[in-house]
Amino acid sequence: MYSFKNDYSEGAHPRILAALMESNFEQVDGYGGDRFTQQAVELIKEKLDRTDVDVHLLAGGTQTNLTALSAFLKPHEAAIAASTGHILTHETGAIEATGHKILGVVTENGKLNPSHLKIVLEQHTDEHMVKPKLVYISNSTEIGSIYDKNELEQLRDFCKEHKLILFMDGARLGSALCSEENDVELSDLPNLVDAFYIGGTKNGALIGEALVICRDSLKEDFRFHMKQKGALLAKGRLLGIQFLELFRDNLFFDLAKHANKMANVLRTELAKANFKFLTHAPSNQIFPILPNSLIEELQKKYSFYVWEKVAPDYSAIRLVTSWATKEEEVVAFIEDMKKVLQK
Structure with a gap:
């Protein structure tokens, strides 16, 4: 996970x-x-x-x-x-x-x-x-x-x-x-x-x-x-x-730039999937609002915080990227999200 x-x-x-x-x-x-x-x-x-x-x-x-x-x-x-x-x-x-x-x-x-x-x-x-x-x-x-x-x-x-x-x-x-x-x-x-x-x-x-x-x-x-x-x-x-x-x-700035870059990849793909965000967050933390059913599927392979219930069937989650976040894991998260949405 x-x-x-x-x-x-x-x-x-x-x-x-x-x-x-x-x-x-x-x-x-x-x-x-x-x-x-x-x-x-x-x-x-x-x-x-x-x-x-x-x-x-x-x-x-x-x-x-x-x-x-x-x-x-x-x-x-x-x-x-x-x-x-x-x-x-x-x-x-x-x-x-x-x-x-x-x-x-x-x-x-x-x-x-x-x-x-x-x-x-x-x-x-x-x-x-x-x-x-x-x-x-x-x-x-x-x-x-x-x-x-x-x-x-x-x-x-x-x-x-x-x-x-x-x-x-x-x-x-x-x-x-x-x-x-x-x-x-x-x-x-x-x-x-x-x-x-x-x-x-x-x-x-x-x-x-x-x-x-x-x-x-x-x-x-x-x-x-x-x-x-x-x-x-x-x-x-x-x-x-x-x-x-x-x-x-x-090094301090290079590491922060990497974290932000990985968050931006997630942010961009989530926006393309027409998901809204709880708040405007241009840093290494993002708060997409997702269907609870999608959240449950993603939690089988990824750990993250469910931040706030937004509607009966939707919640905001928090995704945080770091200096060490692997790009392949970000890509895998996006692909897994798309697979669930296509079902």
Whole structure:
């Protein structure tokens, strides 16, 4: 059975595994003091064209979100997120467990805009309620949509005006930046958001996210917060080596482009078969609406999530492609779909 359930089913790109093996017996300092981590941090700063940002390497997305948000927020402050936001739906209350409420906003496409934020601010006016302070967005979003530069600029300007922190979850940032519809460069992000992270786990690394803190007021004592939350790895080299390999050349972007290419093949063929989609998703996640009978047949050979019931006989499924998705498996999925439809 071939999986389209997520983009982390496979291990890691062979170049990363080779780099880990080559350095395996070298003795280095722990907790990110090793030469690999230092080189990776400098390389990421070079790619961002900014030397004034802080870069911290953490193991996973949920760990990065809870460590960052709990560090950035005072006890009475809250985060604003789309109702589909990862911190609100799929992190087991990790942010709430650190003592911070999440204020959910229903959106049509998984993206927040200033009008959403304005409503939340108008509803929270005094000390009898939590104080909205941080705006959490994902790019790409949990339902595959991406932010364009103008949308991010509008959010940045609103947040600056209202003294809010703008934080971007970049678990699938590679897919967003490599989308055919994207107009945002990696180097634009420090000028658009206060903090964000570059996801490695879902783009060819074994584990790892690179958190970039752009606003000076958020930088102080962050390693203390990492240690307290169990996010400061003794063998920090494992993260450093991987990000060094991902950004040594264009590997990070090449892997994301492959994932997007495979998703586009699926998207194109599903559209040709006259199937509609739950949402416009120009990234490596797509959400076609299929007859339940077709879904049941496809599930005999492929694994994927049934995302949402749309009608009595139709449901939206989620298909996710990865850096390692085999083109022959994508073709086989399409052919199997056509065979069922011809019956």
